[in-house]
Amino acid sequence: MDLKHMNLLPCQITSFYACVLLLLLLLTLAPAQNTTSSTSIKAANTTKPGCRKRCGNVTVPYPFGIGSDCAINSGFEVICNVSTDGTQKPLIGSIEVYDISDAELRVENAIAWRCYNENGSMYRENLNWMYLGGSSYPYSFSARNMFILVGCDDNALITGPNFGYNCSTSCTSSNDVIDGKCMGNGCNQVHLPRGFKNFTPIISSTRNHTDVWDFNQCGYAFLGEVDRFHFRGLEDVSNVTTFYKSIMASVPIVLDWAIGDFTCTQAQDGKDYACKENSECVDSDAGFGGYRCSCKPGFQGNPYLTAGCQDVDECSDPSANTCEKNCTNTPGSFYCSCPDGYTDDGKKDGRSCIPPYSDHQSLWTKFSLGTGVGSISLVVVITLLYFCIKKRKLIQAREKFFQQNGGLLLKERISTKEGAVEATRIFTAEELKKATNNYANDRILGHGGNGIVYRGVLRDTRIVAIKKSRTVDESQIEQFINEVLILTQINHRNVVKFFGCCLEDEVPLLVYEYVSEGNLYEHIHNQRGAGWLTWQNRLRIAAEIATTLAYLHSFASMPIIHRDVKSANILLDNIYTAKVADFGASRLIPLDQTHVATLVLGTSGYLDPEYSRTSQLTEKSDVYSFGVLLAELLTGLKPIIRARSEENKNLADFFVLSMNSNSLFHIIDHRVLREGSLEQLQKMAELVKNCLQPHGEDRPTMKDVSIELEGLRKVTGISSSSQHEQEEYDQDERSDLYTVPINSYENTPNSDSSRIMHPTYSPS
Incomplete structure (x- = not known):
């Protein structure tokens, strides 16, 4: 194998019938019995018998293996390279592996850079790329990665089969750059779709860093795990070696992996089906097909090995079972019971174990206790019934607005544009209502032909502009969906930033950055x-x-x-x-x-x-x-x-x-x-x-x-x-020398220009 460097908000409706069933159970004064599955304790990684488990600090679990005889196939073979000083380094192809988990690999980074001298001439360049093999190889780039560009006056383009994403940065001084902020000034990042298997970065510069050379001489572009990257300003950027080592040591690339290219249904009929007994198959979401295996609930171990999934003895660990008194282990589960003379289910979160009543216990005490509990239960039942019905109506209304405001159409459009809106946030109606102080008049920034723009303050103290349409109809929905899709394609310092939208209100709302000085x-x-x-x-x-x-x-x-x-x-x-x-x-x-x-x-x-x-x-x-x-x-x-x-x-x-x-x-x-x-x-x-x-x-x-x-x-x-x-x-020959007073048109009555056809959601 040749490996080389280089939500929309779905409305979830709580079941009305589940609420009614709960209330009926309460009326009988019998608390609900929760079905408890056994706790699956994370098993230690295991390898094929007779094979090495570790290379350096990395554990290599089957289906991976150190050597061809220890892996499920050549695509999962790990080479343990030993340097002259005895350091062990696990490699897949020529890429160093940092970690192997149930669904992902973390591997070394591939960084591209370009540096310029004071005259704007490029004097140092390294455009690294990465190729994960053809369709038969079990790896693809994870959606946990982002394409990151660091530097001032830089543009970067990452391309691959059927996609291309652009990223740009700009800043006029080092004061423009803020540590931890990667939004265009000194640093920018772009979400990428999952499932692609190779990429090539291209770096360019508008002015070859001539305007910023005194504090920034180089631009860097790389793919990396977004949760592991923290922008620390431009302090180390000019030193290529320092920056390279820093990123390589702290920001890996995440790869998804899967077995083969069949779904679970297709693979289960084949002789090479990898999931062994007491395991279950899970279709991969890596973007290139395939599947993975996991032990069933109540079992632990390696699902790819014969007898690899072993029963968990939940009764041996009090924190792994819910029994109050007696616990009996069963394959994949357990059950609770009470000692002789005690009654009920014996579960801590159920009815527990009730001791037998004393012969001297007062009948009046039993009656009073029953009446009191019954009265309280009745009040609780009525209250729960009221809130269940109210919540159900609210969720139904939000689902109706979601469909009415083009939610289904937006989901359909997104499915045809890979990674188009992965960075778009979906706001709740309650969140935007609070941000605008219930859309108070003193929060209004402007009125348009079809809506109103409000000034809002989010929970994270960001000031935003919230565009709310007055009315909405089917002819306007198309333009609203179009604006959302367009805005999520753009990442530029001179374009108003789009933060997200809300579809669960009576009319759709768009959330932008707040721009303070009008139009x-x-x-x-x-x-x-x-x-x-x-x-x-x-x-x-x-x-x-x-x-x-x-x-x-x-x-x-x-x-x-x-x-x-x-x-x-x-x-x-x-x-x-x-x-x-x-x-x-x-x-x-x-x-x-x-x-x-x-x-x-x-x-x-x-x-x-x-x-x-x-x-x-x-x-x-x-x-x-x-x-x-x-x-x-x-x-x-x-x-x-x-x-x-x-x-x-x-x-x-x-x-x-x-x-x-x-x-x-x-x-x-x-x-x-x-x-x-x-x-x-x-x-x-x-x-x-x-x-x-x-x-x-x-x-x-x-x-x-x-x-x-x-x-x-x-x-x-x-x-x-x-x-x-x-x-x-x-001379008096030219006619354009103020023969008409220069201010003769200043007071000309002009009317505002009007749209030929009104876009549905204009902030103007």
């Missing part, structure tokens, strides 16, 4: 007390949005088209970092397609006219909407200008017309004119015009737009306002 629309148009955004802030925000859309189009595990890019869907945090939100209208695009035919969906003023005309959704539809957003940043005008003439009511058309008539500077916001240089404004305007081309094929990609905006941020010079005032004295 970009409010800042551009001075609404709700939002402050003025400087030109440099506007340029930076535009670059962040463009980079994020480029990531969605090109670097996500499956390309994503947002389909509703607008300023109201861009949130700003406390340092005015842009966060792209509202993916209710978004679409995943298969890797082998360039466009999809869809129902036209978007917001008036931002909607791509070519998409509106043809219903063919492409990446260039987002480019057009982004062009409108850039025009909004430049002019301060809304996408729909209601007070202007009919032909100029659309900001996109009005902007292009102003450029073609050499009157662009008449409509640019006068504060932007004072702060931005002439070269910046001219190039930004040309970029807007290119994004607004009528034909999608003539528009740039979002990656090209991102590069252009990053270049504009480095341009310096005198403001366009000063430049034009100087030119007005020198």
